[in-house]
Amino acid sequence: MPVSSSTSSPSRTESYGPDRPTSLLFVGLAGDVVAARSLARALLVRLGGSIAPAGLAQLVLTAACLQVQGRMEPEPSLDGVVLLLTGPAFAGGGKGGLGSSPMQFLQYVAAELKDATPASRVAAVALAVRAAAPGS
Numbered sequence: 001m002p003v004s005s006s007t008s009s010p011s012r013t014e015s016y017g018p019d020r021p022t023s024l025l026f027v028g029l030a031g032d033v034v035a036a037r038s039l040a041r042a043l044l045v046r047l048g049g050s051i052a053p054a055g056l057a058q059l060v061l062t063a064a065c066l067q068v069q070g071r072m073e074p075e076p077s078l079d080g081v082v083l084l085l086t087g088p089a090f091a092g093g094g095k096g097g098l099g100s101s102p103m104q105f106l107q108y109v110a111a112e113l114k115d116a117t118p119a120s121r122v123a124a125v126a127l128a129v130r131a132a133a134p135g136s
Contacts, residue, residue, distance in 0.1 A: 031103065036069070039062075040058050040061035040065060040128075043131040044058055044061065044128075056112065056113075056121075057125075059109050059112055061081070064081045064085050067084055068080040070101075085125055085129045090125050098110040
């Protein structure tokens with residue numbers, strides 16, 4: 001079941017279903033944590049099953065969606081989320097770009113990643129990447 005966002009602003013309670021386009025990442029107004037969290041949850045649900053680091057993965061995925069959308073790219077996308085998750089902002093526990101973001105939520109997620117065990121951190125980021133990857 002493909003999940004993505006659309007070019008029009010979804011409501012905070014709108015679900016992301018199979019009839020939505022798959023390329024653009026628009027989760028509401030830039031910085032809308034509730035809408036980004038809704039998208040992150042929908043992406044993780046696609047993977048099915050109960051996976052241990054899902055809570056931390058949801059935080060990571062929410063932060064990545066906000067970071068990509070906050071960059072004000074012409075067309076933020078889930079591909080951009082995957083690139084961010086596999087880049088230096090999430091390497092080494094979220095230090096660097098994520099922790100130095102002006103968005104308090106991103107700083108919070110960086111702190112949570114820093115406090116997580118290395119195994120939990122790696123598992124959560126890997127799960128977030130799987131959820132955001134095309135064809136998941």
